[in-house]
Amino acid sequence: MLFWGELIQSREGEISMQEQTDNDEFDEKILQQMRKNFILEARENLDHLNLCLIQLRETPQDESIVEVVFRIFHTLKGSSAFTGLTPITEICQKIEKYLGSVRKGDSQITVSTVDLFYEGLDLLTNMIDKIEINSEHKLDDEGYIQKIDRLKENRSDSENKLVNREDEIKTENLQELLDVYKAGYDQLSTLKHLVFASVHLSDTESLAVHLSKQIDQSMAPERNSLWLVDEDNNVVEIAKNGLITEKNGRRSLAIESSPVLSRVILEQNTVWPGSNEQIKEIWPEFDSPVIFPIKSQHEILGFLILDPEKTTEVELYQFICQFAAMIINISKLHQKVEEQRKDLDEMTTILFRQNSQLASLYHVELQLMKANNPVQLCEIVVEAVVNDLEAKRAAAFLLNSDNSEFKCVSGKNGFEDLVGERVQFAEIEAFRDCVEKGRIISQTDFKRSIEISGKTINSWIVLGLKGWEGARGIMVVEIEDEDIGDSISIITNYLGIMLDNLALKEKAERNIT
Structure with a gap:
């Protein structure tokens, strides 16, 4: 310690x-x-x-x-x-x-x-x-x-x-755990500035520079570069190491000019340094670059390239890129309001809803800090997804130690009786694909409903609870409004981080005893 x-x-x-x-x-x-x-x-x-x-x-x-x-x-x-x-x-x-x-x-x-x-x-x-x-x-x-x-x-x-709830007894080990991963949690504080910037900054370039600056000042990588897709379907370097790149000196690359760019932009996949030799040819200034796509639900907005200090930071940067996508989308909405005044009322409604969702995410984060076991973490997130983000129904499933089966640990709005149900790993194809492919699976991928213990789930999405060493489970959500998909993805990613932190706590406690 x-x-x-x-x-x-x-x-x-x-x-x-x-x-x-x-x-x-x-x-x-x-x-x-x-x-x-x-x-x-x-x-x-x-x-x-x-x-x-x-x-x-x-x-x-x-x-x-x-x-x-x-x-x-x-x-x-x-x-x-x-x-x-x-x-x-x-x-x-x-x-x-x-x-x-x-x-x-x-x-x-x-x-x-x-x-x-x-x-x-x-x-x-x-x-x-x-x-x-x-x-x-x-x-x-x-x-x-x-x-x-x-x-x-x-x-x-x-x-x-x-x-x-705030008066519940806290164990002595909680403070010790908070001290253990305080350094990692301090990195997440940069997200607060990105969220506030969505209100103050109204153009995507300013947001891109702000993101690059926060990474440069508050996080570990020595180099970072942020690229956005322009109107000509090219990717343009907007910011580098916290500074805006001059317009007359910006690098612009056609998406189809390289397999690396096609994989990031068209397939929306993270690209690792060992997966393609062209990465070093395009970005020789980086030692071991990783490219993270900045993607919303319906389109790719750009990508972030940097040298992570260690592999355990990868999930954090993916988490940040999802926040960046939400903030850039909000910025685009601001610009659209300025260009089309007749849509002002509709745009204001959308912005207020997203601000409300971000407020809900902040309060859920505080509640998660008080949880002391994986089941309690899942219960908090499932309740927030249904009550605050207004999903129709939701349930969380955790993988067992040998990844052979899922067990439902929390359900809401009709899924309560699923708690305790066990599902074999390969029994539901959507669950298996979500874990193996490491991405969100939706009903549009399968064109059919999901059946669990006699319950039919329509308009569903399945999200992985990703940890440092692999998936720890999945969450299945039935939604009526696709606009909440990004917010649900953010909160499930954070749940994965917190599940890892609990594992760290258990390890720390074993070392103490």
């Missing part, structure tokens, strides 16, 4: 105080801009909520009005969480949870319920006024959350445990 402590101290010592100050100032500027945007959107939502509550008082059994009110609080919860306004998030989460029980038929809307919602509307309006005057103003829910809690007197034991 002394080795890891010295390694962490050495890593921290490499970061200068000036660089840390610059990052803090950048974070603060972005946060203030995000809060201004939140205030504008929140006022519109609260005005809409006022009208809906008038209708709800007149027709409390109208499910369509309940659905609209539920969505307003869901939107306010996600956007306030993304901007760090915790008291607003907690109020909206409580009301959203109660409305969820109304939608299930477990609770009812009464006149007193609507009056309490009006009280919440006034409280939220007052909070937003205070934030607009002084962003540092301390917000107080004035006992409102307790009033919502009293609406439903007979809560189950499991709900009480959820409310008190």
Whole structure:
């Protein structure tokens, strides 16, 4: 353990105080801009909520009005969480949870319920006024959350445990584990700056330079280069080692000019230095280059080339490239809004939804840090995929030690009774292909449904839980909206990293004992 402590101290010592100050100032500027945007959107939502509550008082059994009110609080919860306004998030989460029980038929809307919602509307309006005057103003829910809690007197034991989740007992080994992989987790902090840049930077070139700069300053590779696909179907070097390449000196390569580029762009595969001798011919300045595609669900956007310090970093860079793809797509949406003002409302809706998904991913990350076994990790992610990312159903399967069978460890929205079910490795072709080919498998690949223990799954995707030494399992998700595919892929990749960290924890504990 002394080795890891010295390694962490050495890593921290490499970061200068000036660089840390610059990052803090950048974070603060972005946060203030995000809060201004939140205030504008929140006022519109609260005005809409006022009208809906008038209708709800007149027709409390109208499910369509309940659905609209539920969505307003869901939107306010996600956007306030993304901007760090915790008291607003907690109020909206409580009301959203109660409305969820109304939608299930477990609770009812009464006149007193609507009056309490009006009280919440006034409280939220007052909070937003205070934030607009002084962003540092301390917000107080004035006992409102307790009033919502009293609406439903007979809560189950499991709900009480959820409310008190942050007060659960932490083991002594948890802090030790956090110290062990702190250096790796510090690398993930660069993703925070990429996410914030999606709000502040509106063009793809600026985002590409920002990504290259974060890798150059905060991560291990000595060299990196980021290339994007242009309108002529060529790949162009936009940034190198954290700096933008001058337009008159940029390298441009035709995609079909090399088997290496065809494999990255057309087949969307990662290319390793030993798989093709042309890599060194095209990029002689790199020692042992690996090329990672930057791909969204429907197209390839470019690629990142670098020299990883060690093989264990490969999964992390794949994870970063998926984040980069999401951010570049958001940037393209910003540009489209500027070019086509008539689509502004639609684009704003899409951006807010993606911001809400990113906020959900951030909170899921915090919850995953508290998990202490693989099953609990899978349960957290499955619940987030269904509740926060709004997938229809989801289930997680882990591989056994000899990779001969899958075992379902978590299910949601109709998949709960799959927990404990075992599936042979080759029994379901989509599961097997996902592990062996190392990529996402969807129903479009097979043109048929999946059958598991008498359950038929349509519109499905299967994602691998990838670790450093191979797959640790799969997640099968039934979706109605393909736009959430990228977000689900990000969270399952992070789940794979966390499963590796738990394995590291067990190893560390064995060494201690």
